[in-house]
Amino acid sequence: MDTTLRDGEQTSGVSFSASEKLTLAKLLLDELQVDRIEVASARVSEGELSAVQQITKWANTKGYLDRVEVLTFVDGGVSLEWMEKAGAKVQNLLTKGSMNHLTHQLKKTPEQHFREIDMAITAATATGIATNVYLEDWSNGMRNSKSYVFEFLDFLSKQPIKRVLLPDTLGILTHSETFDYISEIVQRYPNLHIDFHAHNDYDLSVSNIMEAVKAGCHGLHLTVNGMGERAGNAPMASAVAVLNDFFTDVEVGVNETSLHKVSKLVSAFTGFGIPANKPIVGDNVFTQTAGIHADGDSKKNLYFNDLMPERFGRIRKYALGKTSGKANIQKNLQELGLTLNDDELKKVTARIIELGDKKEKVTKEDLPFIISDVLDSDTFQQKVFIKSYVLTHSKGLMPSSTLALEINGELIETHAQGDGQYDAFMNALKKVYATKNLALPTLVDYAVRIPPGSNSDALCETIITWERNGKEFISRGLDSDQTVSAIKATEKMLNII
Structure with a gap:
């Protein structure tokens, strides 16, 4: 299940527009071919409602409605009313997976919590909405209140639900704990469909999903580019590559060739750049x-x-x-x-x-x-060297250039102004050549090129056409700075003549 549109949107500073959510939902299901998508939290905003309505309307025409899921709450039916307005048919009901959360956040007993969950599931079933159940803070629940987790799972095993969703909410699990906890649950509850939802606080999310699969879990929750709260969730691209390469008995339906395209689009929509060294989708990894x-x-x-x-x-x-x-x-x-x-x-x-x-x-x-x-550069023997120069360009003042030029071992310095930095440089050069009773050729064309599709830091080629004694010739200069590349082209001209 991809949860980029729900949990991924909880990345600080990220908010998808309704049209962006619809675009990504289509890509995730149609092109990337993930099995399910979690698209929103119920009751968040009118904009969220509109986004889900657009997604469910499209999904219904494609036969995908049972693959679109929404996070809901134990709230006396308010979330279910929102679901009905949104046209969604699968709720992921958020419940408490640790005694710590249950006691200090809800201030309820397990019996009270289970009774309210039972009512929420019954109401959903009556309206044709299928239910999956999240056990929030489940990983800490297994560490510190395992008896409560098993009491909860005993209760859920008798409920008409599709899946139990086990989140490492705070990203605290090691790979060995992930294997041990999920193995124990899968063996104890062979008829429950178990999903694992990894967070990446210790950068262990991919290793943890590997251990979860080894332990027999039936589903994984992933996000494009590892988007999500704090350090994010397990990244889709890395997880898919790992499953395809190291788990020959696991069939993954995700279309690998679309991973990079979807990754780039999510980056564009969120404004969060993809690190160049990020596995699979980073610019440098191949x-x-x-x-x-x-x-x-x-x-x-x-x-x-x-x-x-x-x-x-x-x-x-x-x-x-x-x-x-x-x-x-x-x-x-x-x-x-x-x-x-x-x-x-x-x-x-x-x-x-x-x-x-x-x-x-x-x-x-x-x-x-x-x-x-x-x-x-091989077409001439260098005898003229532009040893040093200073170019200035200030508002309200004429551009100027100070130049140190070496001709046949003699160093000459001069200063001049001009209409621009390069013009000031050429005027200084003319002064030097005037002292030697030498004439410079006439500049008849000046062209600048950068490679197609380049950025502002690209190498810049300046091609200058000169005329001398009725004949034209060309010199080229190359640098990341446009004026410097022109000066390099000019230095070549000085040596050619």
Whole structure:
């Protein structure tokens, strides 16, 4: 059962709109193909009522109405009235699974609590609503008041309910406790359908669901991206991968190839980013960074495991940065349909490592620019060096540039203003060349490109066309800063002339 729309919405700062809930409900049942969804808590708000009405109306047309569940309360029938208005047919009744909660929150005896639960189940049955029962704080109940839990389960085993839902409400269970407690319950109550609802406070939710399945539980409650209160719930993607790979006797109907798509959509709706290293759905989890890994992948897939990206509708990537080796770059070149000889590949590798040392993010789409920049540098012998410069741009003041230029070993400094930072830089450069009685070519075209689909931190290529003695030529510069890339292109021009 996916409870992203109910328990996941209890993530601090998260609230789905009615249209978002309907969109996700459709994706969860139709595309991801989970068995059931818990979509709301009864009585929360008019907006929640409207959302559930839209979901149940759609679900009814698809024959899914018995797969849509709502959290309800022991409240004398108020929740059931809300359910009827919402058109929902399955309630997950919240009850107390520990003596601590029963005594201090409800201030009732077990007999009083069971009597009220009996009335709630009877009323639901009379209106055609099926009932599952949550034992809130069940994990602490097993630790500290096990006799009460078994008294409660004895009572529930005689009730017309579909499932008993056992939540580790505060996320306190270890894997061994999870196995022991659920094993004991499954063996003692073989006719009850047992669901386990894990929270992730100790980062143990996935290991705990593994032990719950080993112990014989019949259902799991999961959320997309592990959304939920505090540290969240057991994450859907990790749980599905674990069940498929380590439990050959368990059949999982969830469509793995849709996990990443749904994960991205939930992230977009909630505003909660997916950590880059989050298993299965994170941006980095199918990216090889170290050159030795890329090399091994080319030699009998030495660094592959069963978590192949294609299972989840994704592809393997090879990162480019300071730990890149030639193998990483070759993998990216293959995807782009480009080839380089060994000497060219060495130079491109050295440039990527240099960029990585500067903490610049290098992408596959940057590669053609880097190749062009590196190979273009081979067309001249460098004799002119732009050693240093300061660019200023202040409101109300003209942009200015201070420049230190080395020509054939001689260092010259100058300062100039201009209409923009690059114009100020060019004016300073003209002053230097005027002292040497040298003329600069005329700038006739200036173009800036970034890789398609890039962000503001992308590498930027500036292509400048110059005219000298009636002939045009081009120089290119590459940097994450647009003005700096133009200055690099200009330095190449100075060496070409």
